[in-house]
Amino acid sequence: MSTESTWAERLVTQQLGFLEIIENIPDVIVIVREDGEIRFANAHAAHTLGAPSASRLMGRNFIELLAPEDRERCRELLAERQARPADGGCAVLRLLREGREPAVVEASLLREIDLDDERSLLLVARDITEEQQLRLRLQLANQLASVGTLAAGVAHEINNPLSFVSAALVFVQESMTELVTHPAPELLSEVKQSLVEALEGTNRIRDIVRDLKTFSHSAPEVGQQADLRAAAGWALKVTAHQLRHRCTVRQELSAVPPVAGNEARLGQVLVNLLMNAVQAFPEERTAENHLRVATFTESGKAIVEVEDNGRGIPPQHLAHIFDPFFTTKPVGQGTGLGLAISHAIVSEAGGEIQVRSHSSTGTCFRVVFPSAAPAPARGEVTGPSPQPSRALRLLIVDDEASVGSALKRALSRNHEVVTTTEARQALERLRQGERFDVILCDLMMPHMSGMEFYRVLQEQFPAMARRVVFMTGGIFTDAARAFIAQVLNPMVEKPFDRDHIEAVLSRLAPSD
Known part of the structure; x- marks a missing residue:
């Protein structure tokens, strides 16, 4: 047998060995053309995508196998790889699967290769769904x-x-x-x-x-602003029963500039920091445990500090306290996510968390935010207003009959009040020719919500739509939050304050 034949056999053997390795690697491996057309796919790619075999994927476009919102990102990834072959690239993408939820993969382009004398791209995707x-x-x-x-x-x-x-x-x-x-x-x-x-x-x-x-919880919105002092005050309230039995709390809450972010999420951060402080206090010396919570402004930045004289954080742990799943607590007593989530929330809002700690003096967490430009105020009544110059005819729409009755008792001294538990009944009254100066309508109701009622008013009684006051016991859906953010109508919260409602009515009272 010639030397050339021996080398050819070895080369074939090596290629078959590499092919077997690729087939058994538990990752999606595909070779695609520049436009995304699949030229090779391993068995795991077929399994992940729900295809009967890898051969069924040949000729299909890899980009079209992705969730629609991820396709442009994949095109960018392929384009970047072609433009800068040495730089590499990585993206989290979702692969569509027949009859199942999409598979979440972390896709990387390893290199350009020549396959049958045609430039192609080798793509590897690791399944991170679980x-x-x-x-x-x-x-x-x-x-x-x-x-x-x-x-x-x-x-x-x-x-x-x-x-x-x-x-x-x-x-x-x-x-x-x-x-x-x-x-x-x-x-x-x-x-x-x-x-x-x-x-x-x-x-x-x-x-x-x-x-x-x-x-x-509500998702952060672009341009949303928060009052850091209010978030700190709220966090202290909801953890008060934990704090009062473990330590003495000193509050130094000064006014600070508004910061970018969601106030509820910043409150969650401070609750996490307060509960960490509580857990750092030795139970046997409650009278000696001290916690300081302060908000102040420094160099134009809004700052909140949570400082305790507890056990402190060991120096070897300081570099890891914000790592996900890192915890020094016994098994079953902590997930190691509290500080990691807090760090993510603060970073998302453009701030940073700083920490200093010593076993003899305790720990101080400092959360620093750049100040945000003041947001335009929503047109709501915040102070006392004069009573309406005349009695108004009011329509109260609330699916809780007792709420309507209570409001009627509170407002009937000054106004004529009509109540109904159905938005559809309210519309029927208007269609029959009844007229009202103001409508107080519950936001969330069965059959027809206050939002739907308002949209019908806009179409059929546009002048009346501007005289609607929305009532709510809590805005807990994304649709309701978006609706309230868009409309200019006043909103009052349950339980009601009669003086506040009268102030709102005063603003909406038609001029004689």
Whole structure:
């Protein structure tokens, strides 16, 4: 056998060996033309895409196998690779799979190759679908743990005022018969005091619920601004029951410039930092544990500091505290995501988290944000306004009949009030010729929402659409948030403040 024949056999053997390796690599490997047409695909590519075999992928366009929103990114990746073959490239893409959720892959272009004397591109994609799902589950577990901690504190904070609200109302109810038959001054005084206490308790519960609304997650919006001091104050409120049993808190909350970002998400960051501080305090020396929370301005930047005199962070751990899944807590007591998520939220808002720590002095987290330009204020009533110059005819639309009844009792002294529990009934009244000066409409209702009602008004009664005041107990859907951001109509939150509603009506009262 000739030397050339021996080398040829070895070359064929090596090629077959390489082909076997490629076929068994647990990654998607494809060779594509410049336009994305597949010239080679390994078995794992067929498996990932749900194709019966790799041969079925030949001639198909790899770009068209991607989710539509990822196709342009892939074209850019191919173009960049052709333009700068030595630079490489990488992108997270979603491969469409028949009858299944898309596979999330991390795609890299390794090199240009000549296949049958034609320039092609070798692309390798690693399936990270399960990795992403695991990350999302761990993030959810971390959020649920935070919610559980907060829920326990909220229950404690609500139960205190609820206990004396309930007791006061029971006393008033039991005293009514005696007041009617024997109106003793002493009993009347006690009933009045009980009602004052009940009102105070309901106001406290209202404030707690309003604080909770801040915690409801909403995605950051372009141009959104936040009050860092308000976020710090909220975080201190919702963690108050945890803090009061473990340390003494010193608040130094000064006004700071507005910052870019979502106030709820920044509040979540501060809750994480506060809970980390609580866990750093030794339980056996509660009287000596001190926590300082401060907001201030330095060199034009808005800053919040959370400083404790707890155990401190070991020097060898400082470089890793923001790494995902890094934790020094025992198994089952921490996911290692709290600080990583906080770091991501702050970075997304253009800020940074700094930390200094020593075992003898404790830890100080400093969150620094560049100030944002003041946002244009939404046209809402924030202060007292004069009462309407005349009585108005009001239509209240709320699917909770008791809400309409309560509002009617509160406003009937000054206005004529009509109530209905159906937006469709309200429209029918208007179509029959009834006229109202102002409509107070609940935002979220079954059958026809306040948003749908408003759109019909715009088409059929455009002048009336401008006189709608929206009522809400909480905006918890993306559609509702987008709607409220677009319309210019006033909005009032439940539970209602009568003076505030009167101020809103004063603004909308038609001129004589």
